[in-house]
Structure formats: C-alpha cells, structure tokens
Amino acid sequence: MLSFDQVDVAIAGVQILRQISFSIEPAETVALIGRNGAGKTTTLKSVMGLTQVRGTIRFDGKDLTAVAPAKRPRLGIGYAPEDRRLFSAFSVEENILMPGQVAGYSDAQLQAGLDRAYDILPELKALARRPAGMVSGGQGKMVALGRALMIGSRLIMLDEPFQGLAPALASRYAEALRALRDRDREVTLIITESNPGLLRRFADRALVIERGEVREGELDAEKVDA
Amino acid sequence: MNAQLFALAVFDGVAYAALVFMVAVGLTLIFGVLRILNVAHGSFYAIGAYLTASIGGAIFAAGYAPWLALPLMFLAAAIVGIVLGGPIERLLLRRIYAKEDALQLLVTFAVFMILEDVQRLIWGTQPYFEATALQQLGNIEVFGVFYTTYQLVVLPLVAITVLISLRLFLRKTLSGKLILAVTEDRETATAIGIDADKVYLLTFVVGAALAGFGGALASATTSVVPGMGADMIVLSFAVVATAGLGQIEGAAIAALLIGLGRSFAVYLMPELQVLIPYLIMLLVLLVRPEGLFGVVRTRKI
Ligand SMILES: Nc1ncnc2c1ncn2[C@@H]1O[C@H](COP(=O)(O)OP(=O)(O)OP(=O)(O)O)[C@@H](O)[C@H]1O
Ligand SMILES: [Mg+2]
Numbered sequence: 406m407l408s409f410d411q412v413d414v415a416i417a418g419v420q421i422l423r424q425i426s427f428s429i430e431p432a433e434t435v436a437l438i439g440r441n442g443a444g445k446t447t448t449l450k451s452v453m454g455l456t457q458v459r460g461t462i463r464f465d466g467k468d469l470t471a472v473a474p475a476k477r478p479r480l481g482i483g484y485a486p487e488d489r490r491l492f493s494a495f496s497v498e499e500n501i502l503m504p505g506q507v508a509g510y511s512d513a514q515l516q517a518g519l520d521r522a523y524d525i526l527p528e529l530k531a532l533a534r535r536p537a538g539m540v541s542g543g544q545g546k547m548v549a550l551g552r553a554l555m556i557g558s559r560l561i562m563l564d565e566p567f568q569g570l571a572p573a574l575a576s577r578y579a580e581a582l583r584a585l586r587d588r589d590r591e592v593t594l595i596i597t598e599s600n601p602g603l604l605r606r607f608a609d610r611a612l613v614i615e616r617g618e619v620r621e622g623e624l625d626a627e628k629v630d631a
Numbered sequence: 632m633n634a635q636l637f638a639l640a641v642f643d644g645v646a647y648a649a650l651v652f653m654v655a656v657g658l659t660l661i662f663g664v665l666r667i668l669n670v671a672h673g674s675f676y677a678i679g680a681y682l683t684a685s686i687g688g689a690i691f692a693a694g695y696a697p698w699l700a701l702p703l704m705f706l707a708a709a710i711v712g713i714v715l716g717g718p719i720e721r722l723l724l725r726r727i728y729a730k731e732d733a734l735q736l737l738v739t740f741a742v743f744m745i746l747e748d749v750q751r752l753i754w755g756t757q758p759y760f761e762a763t764a765l766q767q768l769g770n771i772e773v774f775g776v777f778y779t780t781y782q783l784v785v786l787p788l789v790a791i792t793v794l795i796s797l798r799l800f801l802r803k804t805l806s807g808k809l810i811l812a813v814t815e816d817r818e819t820a821t822a823i824g825i826d827a828d829k830v831y832l833l834t835f836v837v838g839a840a841l842a843g844f845g846g847a848l849a850s851a852t853t854s855v856v857p858g859m860g861a862d863m864i865v866l867s868f869a870v871v872a873t874a875g876l877g878q879i880e881g882a883a884i885a886a887l888l889i890g891l892g893r894s895f896a897v898y899l900m901p902e903l904q905v906l907i908p909y910l911i912m913l914l915v916l917l918v919r920p921e922g923l924f925g926v927v928r929t930r931k932i
Contacts, residue, residue: 450822453821453822454821455818455821455822473826474821474822475821475824475825475826475827476824477824478822478823478824479824484822484823486819486822490816490818490819492811492812492815492816492819492820493815494802494811494812494815495808495811495812499808503808503812503823504823504824506805506808507805507809507823507824507825508824552823556823556824
C-alpha cells in the first residue's frame with residue numbers, strides 16, 4: 406500500500422537519505438527503527454511531502470510525488486509528528502477536528518472521526534475544551550494521535566510516540582494502539598522508534614534505517630542504542 | 632494646557648489612532664502569516680483614499696445620495712484587496728518567500744515605488760478632497776468641545792468593530808482558523824491538509840483590503856495627496872514594532888499610544904510632533920525588544 410522505490414531525500418538542499426526502497430502491505434503494523442538522526446522522521450515527512458524527494462513513492466498504486474502535499478492527508482493519511490505540534494490557539498477538540506474540516510468532511514464524517522478518536526482515546530473527552538497549549542506533554546501525544554485518527558482511514562504514521570512518556574502513560578498509549586488495531590483491522594500503521602523492544606508486542610515487521618539505507622530487520626534481535 | 636485643549640488632544644489622538652490601526656492591523660496580520668514586512672501596504676492605504684475621494688467626488692457632484700459614501704468605502708477596500716493585493720501576492724510575493732528578509736523588503740519597497748508612480752499617473756499631483764461623509768454626520772459637543780461625529784464616534788467604532796470581527800473571524804470561522812494554524816506552524820498545517828498557498832493569498836487580500844479601508848475612511852478627513860502612503864507606512868511600522876510583530880490587539884493599543892502621543896505633541900511640543908511616534912517606539916523597544924505584547928519566538932526546526 407506504501408512503497409518507496411530508489412528514493413533520495415533532501416531537506417533544505419542537504420541530502421539525507423540515499424536510494425531507499427521498501428514496501429509495506431495493507432493492514433500491516435510496521436516498526437521503523439533507527440538510532441537518533443538515522444532518518445526516521447525524514448522518511449515520514451517524505452510521505453507527507455515535507456521534504457524534497459527524487460524517485461517514486463507509491464500509495465495505493467498512486468504516485469504520491471505527483472500529489473500536492475496539502476492534498477495527501479485526504480487520501481486517508483494521518484500523521485502524528487515527533488514533537489506533537491498541536492495548534493495552541495485551539496482547543497483539543499478543534500485540533501482533532503481540523504484535518505477533517507480542511508478535507509471538507511460532512512458533519513456525519515466529522516462526528517465519525519471524533520467517535521473514532523474518543524473510542525480509542527476516551528481520556529481526550531475530558532480535555533475536549535481545554536486549549537491545546539495547556540495540556541501536558543503526554544496528553545499532547547494522545548491529542549496528536551486523535552488528530553491523526555480523524556483523517557487516517559488508510560494509513561497512520563506515528564513518529565516516536567513513546568518518547569518522553571512516563572511508563573504508566575506509555576503502557577496506556579500502547580493499549581490505545583491495540584484498541585486501534587482491534588477496531589480498524591484494515592488500517593496500516595507505521596511507528597518509528599529508537600527502542601525496538603517497545604514495539605515487539607504489536608508490530609508485525611521491523612524496517613531498520615541505518616546510514617541512509619533501509620533494510621528488513623527482526624524486532625527481537627534489533628538492538629539499537631538510542 | 633486647559634481642559635478644552637486636553638479634550639481636543641485626546642479626540643485628535645483617538646481619531647488618528649483609529650486610522651493608523653486599520654493599516655497597522657493588516658500589516659501585522661500579513662507579517663504573522665507570510666513573514667514579510669510589506670512596505671507596499673502604505674500604497675494600499677493611499678490608493679484606498681484616492682479611489683474613495685475621486686469616485687466620491689464624481690458621484691456626489693452628479694447628485695447621488697450622500698449615504699453612498701459608506702458603501703463606496705467598502706468598494707474601495709475590496710478593489711484594493713482583490714484587484715491589487717491578490718495579483719501582487721500571487722505573481723510576485725509568492726516567488727520570494729524562501730528568500731532572505733533583506734530581499735523581501737527590497738521587493739515590497741519596489742512595489743511601493745511603482746504604485747506611487749501609478750498613483751501619480753492616474754490621479755496627478757493635485758490634492759483630492761471629498762468630505763461628504765464627514766459633513767453629513769455633523770458635529771457633537773463633548774466636554775464643551777465641538778468635534779466631528781465622524782472622527783470622534785464613527786472612526787473609533789469602526790476600528791473597534793474591525794478588531795472584534797477580525798478576532799471572531801480568526802477564532803470562529805474555518806478560514807480564520809486556517810490562518811492561525813499556518814501562522815503557528817506552516818509545516819504541520821500542510822501535514823494536516825491545509826493549503827498554505829491559499830491561506831497566504833487570503834491573508835494578503837484581507838490585510839490589503841484593511842489598509843484600503845483605512846485610506847477610504849481617512850479620505851473624508853484630509854486631502855488626499857501624493858506621499859500620504861509613505862507617511863502612513865512609516866507610522867504603522869512604528870505601531871507594529873511597538874506592539875510586537877503579529878499582535879492584533881496589541882496593534883490597537885500601540886496605535887492608541889502613538890496616536891495620543893502624536894496629538895499631545897501637536898499641542899505641547901509641536902517641534903516634536905513628527906518624532907514622538909518613533910521616540911515611543913524606541914523607548915518600548917529598549918525595554919522590551921520583542922514589543923509590548925510580542926512573544927520571543929522559539930525557532931522550530
Ligand atoms: N532541517 C534539516 N536540515 C538539515 N539536516 C537535517 C534537517 N532535519 C534533519 N536533518 C538531518 O537529517 C538526518 C535525519 O534526521 P531525522 O530527524 O530524520 O532523524 P530521526 O531518525 O528522526 O532521529 P531522531 O531519533 O533524533 O528523531 C539527521 O542527520 C539530521 O541531522
Ligand atoms: Mg525523528
């Protein structure tokens with residue numbers, strides 16, 4: 406459902422990834438593993454069109470590089486960036502709704518998106534009216550996931566969701582991901598992580614990104630020192 | 632300074648602040664989103680004034696009803712925003728967002744110079760004066776001072792209405808929310824599907840129309856002459872810098888501060904009249920380099 410074919414990636418003119426190729430099947434949960442600075446974030450950003458790309462990125466058979474970045478989310482791609490990146494001027498619920506509103510969702514679709522987010526992350530309901538600038542870091546990660554759930558009907562990409570979460574919150578987050586898996590079996594998940602042990606229990610596969618290249622890896626065997 | 636002079640200075644200051652605010656708020660809005668200091672904003676103000684004074688002069692001389700003065704001002708604002716602002720953003724500014732600040736400043740300065748010449752070509756150098764709106768509304772007496780209703784009541788009310796509507800537009804409508812989202816974080820806005828190019832265009836059109844509206848309102852109170860755009864842009868830069876770049880409510884307060892400072896100088900120290908706004912700005916920036924209401928920007932990588 407998503408494939409990179411000989412893709413070069415540059416940010417601000419600096420080449421970061423060289424000739425990477427990999428392919429992900431529908432409904433897979435893939436862990437994208439790599440140490441700090443390996444290029445995990447850059448790979449996800451490339452799917453969203455936030456980097457300069459040479460080569461082909463296919464999504465559902467379509468050449469993504471021909472789709473304007475702002476049009477990509479409405480293909481069903483939800484993305485939770487590394488450092489939350491919520492819009493602090495708006496409430497938690499406004500943040501969650503925004504990708505749907507931008508995509509021109511009907512009221513029924515928006516409600517369905519909200520239900521999905523609150524189903525998987527019930528704790529967000531209590532925060533709905535709170536300004537997004539006033540939630541804790543951990544809560545912010547949940548909101549960012551909720552926002553990705555609004556539009557991510559086909560693919561959801563989470564960039565280091567566990568980073569900086571206290572153990573209790575991390576296991577709560579993992580529980581939410583399992584709830585998502587159980588609820589929407591057809592959705593594809595890509596989760597980046599520098600510590601692969603965390604994802605052992607629910608990822609199907611690991612892709613390892615190292616020295617600008619991507620290769621298949623074993624979730625149990627991979628030891629990457631962060 | 633007796634009570635009447637004091638009242639006069641306050642009234643002058645408030646009326647002037649209302650006009651400066653209309654220009655400064657568009658300037659600061661554009662800066663917040665596009666990260667460009669738009670020197671050509673002064674031309675939008677001047678062209679709004681010229682359009683209103685010249686069209687108004689023609690239609691009122693032809694006997695049309697004076698209440699048309701207000702719709703005419705809206706029309707002038709719309710022309711400035713859509714006919715002038717739209718193409719300037721699309722065809723010119725769009726090419727230079729990634730360039731360094733100095734180049735951007737030079738380009739908008741060039742646009743300003745070109746528009747100055749265009750004004751001379753269309754309207755010549757003779758002053759236009761068209762005060763139907765001001766005369767129609769007459770005078771009111773406050774604290775024993777007679778002052779025009781237009782300047783003392785209408786201008787401040789319009790400025791407050793613009794401030795409140797702009798805030799509501801940004802917070803409550805989807806288009807407004809998109810502007811705020813792009814202002815805060817363009818990359819993430821794109822990643823959730825916001826077309827930043829469209830938001831830039833919308834912001835620029837709205838900002839330019841506000842300046843055009845400011846000029847339209849001003850045209851009833853003063854002769855429209857070459858150079859009025861230059862005076863206004865320098866003054867609104869001072870307001871925007873005093874308030875803090877991108878601060879909308881702050882621009883209203885800074886406009887009031889600078890408007891009042893300027894009008895009191897007129898009565899107390901006329902020789903400092905031109906200087907006072909910049910002295911206020913310098914004082915504020917010495918104490919708070921980010922402006923009265925500005926926040927220090929943490930750079931996002
Ligand atoms: N804006 C940028 N300009 C230049 N180089 C960059 C930029 N952003 C990232 N890089 C470089 O690209 C490489 C990959 O960065 P990336 O953020 O994708 O890594 P990552 O695997 O997500 O790391 P982390 O675990 O720290 O999040 C790094 O070497 C980084 O220094
Ligand atoms: Mg990263």
